[in-house]
Amino acid sequence: MKNKEVSRIFNEIADFLEIKGVDYKPRAYRKAARNIEALTEDIESIHDRGELQEIGGIGEALAGKISEYLETGELEYYEELREDLPVDIEGLTNIEGIGPKSVKKLHDGLGVETLEDLEEAAEGGEVVEVKGFGEKVQGNILENIERAKRSRERKLLGRISPLVQDIERRLSGKDTFNRINIVGSYRRGKPTVGDVDILATAEDREEAMDEFCGLEDVEEVLVKGETKSSTVLSAGVQVDLRIVDEGSFGSALMYFTGSKDHNVSVRGEVKGRGWKLNEYGLFDSEGEKLAGETENEVYGKLGMSYIPPELRENTGEVEAAEDGSLPDLVEGEDIKGDLQIHTNYSDGSGTVREMAEKAAGKGLEYLSISDHGPSLKVAGGLTEEDFEEQAAEIERVSDEVEIEILHGVEANIVEGGLDVSKEWCERCDLLCAAMHDRPDNSTERILSVLDEYPVDILVHPLGRKILSRDPLKIDLDRITDRAAEEHVAVEINAQPESLDLDWQNVKKYRGKVKYAVSTDAHSRGEMDFMHLGVTQARRGWCEAGNVLNTKKVDKVRSYLNG
DNA sequence: ACCGGAACCGGTGGTTGCCAGAAGGCAAC
Numbered sequence: 001m002k003n004k005e006v007s008r009i010f011n012e013i014a015d016f017l018e019i020k021g022v023d024y025k026p027r028a029y030r031k032a033a034r035n036i037e038a039l040t041e042d043i044e045s046i047h048d049r050g051e052l053q054e055i056g057g058i059g060e061a062l063a064g065k066i067s068e069y070l071e072t073g074e075l076e077y078y079e080e081l082r083e084d085l086p087v088d089i090e091g092l093t094n095i096e097g098i099g100p101k102s103v104k105k106l107h108d109g110l111g112v113e114t115l116e117d118l119e120e121a122a123e124g125g126e127v128v129e130v131k132g133f134g135e136k137v138q139g140n141i142l143e144n145i146e147r148a149k150r151s152r153e154r155k156l157l158g159r160i161s162p163l164v165q166d167i168e169r170r171l172s173g174k175d176t177f178n179r180i181n182i183v184g185s186y187r188r189g190k191p192t193v194g195d196v197d198i199l200a201t202a203e204d205r206e207e208a209m210d211e212f213c214g215l216e217d218v219e220e221v222l223v224k225g226e227t228k229s230s231t232v233l234s235a236g237v238q239v240d241l242r243i244v245d246e247g248s249f250g251s252a253l254m255y256f257t258g259s260k261d262h263n264v265s266v267r268g269e270v271k272g273r274g275w276k277l278n279e280y281g282l283f284d285s286e287g288e289k290l291a292g293e294t295e296n297e298v299y300g301k302l303g304m305s306y307i308p309p310e311l312r313e314n315t316g317e318v319e320a321a322e323d324g325s326l327p328d329l330v331e332g333e334d335i336k337g338d339l340q341i342h343t344n345y346s347d348g349s350g351t352v353r354e355m356a357e358k359a360a361g362k363g364l365e366y367l368s369i370s371d372h373g374p375s376l377k378v379a380g381g382l383t384e385e386d387f388e389e390q391a392a393e394i395e396r397v398s399d400e401v402e403i404e405i406l407h408g409v410e411a412n413i414v415e416g417g418l419d420v421s422k423e424w425c426e427r428c429d430l431l432c433a434a435m436h437d438r439p440d441n442s443t444e445r446i447l448s449v450l451d452e453y454p455v456d457i458l459v460h461p462l463g464r465k466i467l468s469r470d471p472l473k474i475d476l477d478r479i480t481d482r483a484a485e486e487h488v489a490v491e492i493n494a495q496p497e498s499l500d501l502d503w504q505n506v507k508k509y510r511g512k513v514k515y516a517v518s519t520d521a522h523s524r525g526e527m528d529f530m531h532l533g534v535t536q537a538r539r540g541w542c543e544a545g546n547v548l549n550t551k552k553v554d555k556v557r558s559y560l561n562g
Numbered sequence: 563a564c565c566g567g568a569a570c571c572g573g574t575g576g577t578t579g580c581c582a583g584a585a586g587g588c589a590a591c
Contacts, residue, residue: 136582
């Protein structure tokens with residue numbers, strides 16, 4: 001699956017063209033990149049059917065470039081641009097505050113090509129010598145460069161999951177493999193993933209390894225052995241495959257799923273009995289094997305209930321499993337509606353009808369449309385007039401699509417309140433409120449908005465972007481107190497970069513507030529992100545009852561109005 | 563480079579705020 005690669009290349013081309021001062025093309029490339037990234041289908045299949053131009057934002061020229069890349073493995077146009085300016089544009093622009101134009105200036109002035117070059121230049125105080133750069137920017141570079149480097153190594157769970165699922169599917173389809181399971185932090189649903197580990201059993205290990213290393217996505221084979229092979233996929237993700245014996249599959253699953261702290265904690269229990277647990281199995285003091293084939297069996301012999309992978313972070317799950325108090329975690333099938341999505345009335349790409357049809361197709365009972373309020377110009381915010389127009393459109397579409405559509409707005413929390421009038425709020429079925437900037441008085445602003453407006457959901461409360469932007473420093477104790485009093489739900493945003501509120505805080509406040517797991521989809525494809533949000537809710541120990549949108553729409557309404 | 567309305571061409575997201583340097587570029591969303 002080369003979707004991610006193609007979109008990365010298009011984004012880089014956009015950067016290069018922006019540096020050259022070319023008009024319009026960068027936007028076209030970025031739009032195409034975004035649409036490709038949001039695809040749930042393999043772009044190669046679309047290419048094979050000759051339907052590339054049916055993807056939004058892709059016309060004759062871009063379809064040609066995609067074909068060239070898929071067929072030859074190279075794109076001449078891209079290579080030429082890179083030759084002109086041989087820099088790690090993706091890495092460098094990853095630094096907050098550095099865009100394509102700055103990269104060009106740093107290259108011309110100091111010969112900066114990589115993050116390492118830039119770090120050296122900033123440490124040596126050379127950056128200030130370049131026109132347009134001062135102490136402030138140089139300091140900012142030093143502050144943010146480590147994170148930019150890290151972000152190159154770790155990948156976002158949601159961004160690699162289509163690729164990983166694709167690999168899993170392909171290996172499962174082969175006769176050579178008996179059992180296949182992704183393990184590691186991926187299986188635990190951690191928001192960022194380093195390497196991807198796959199565990200398998202196979203009759204013929206050699207043949208299995210051949211098949212794995214021969215997958216078309218595999219770009220480089222680092223190690224190839226009988227029990228372990230390491231590969232790098234074309235998208236830059238390292239994937240390891242381990243093959244174990246059938247009888248050890250369960251204990252190996254536990255071992256390789258981790259987390260390390262969880263395993264240590266479980267092993268404490270094992271030790272107390274004088275037993276031994278390793279990747280090969282659970283053994284008593286005589287060395288007799290007690291369990292190993294399944295995880296259930298291992299946990300069972302230890303007197304624990306099965307611990308779902310999402311909980312294995314050593315935050316009390318081992319004790320809870322012993323006294324039988326583990327939560328009955330929310331599942332994807334429990335979700336009955338999506339309470340925050342955008343349309344082409346603001347910065348979304350889908351129409352009301354397209355989004356509604358997609359949601360209905362996913363089997364949801366309801367959908368709430370909440371485009372950005374007027375002050376968020378960058379996102380093409382709605383005017384009150386637009387809102388009325390949209391209301392009429394929703395009414396028309398509602399008659400024809402098998403889903404209940406709620407009409408809301410994602411109001412922006414600004415100095416002095418929200419960017420929508422109280423009257424406007426009253427006309428909303430569902431009012432979302434969000435911070436989009438980072439003032440010092442964020443906590444106070446949020447609290448006063450919760451007091452003064454009929455807010456239903458506080459969305460992406462921390463405004464974080466994983467691997468690139470820190471969360472807001474706000475007083476969540478006070479905010480969740482107020483949210484609970486006012487019957488305001490707190491969002492768990494399912495966008496791969498967001499996953500905000502984060503799972504640690506979800507766990508902390510789950511007894512107090514209700515959560516709304518929403519996709520914040522800006523295109524039809526992004527509605528498929530729901531599972532990422534559910535995973536984070538699970539990591540936060542949420543049962544279905546903790547999540548508002550597991551309820552029927554009437555119950556949602558009565559909670560929010562209560 | 564795409565798209566949509568017209569049958570080839572015109573329009574395409576637009577504003578804010580920061581920094582740096584004293585008017586204006588650049589990044590962010």
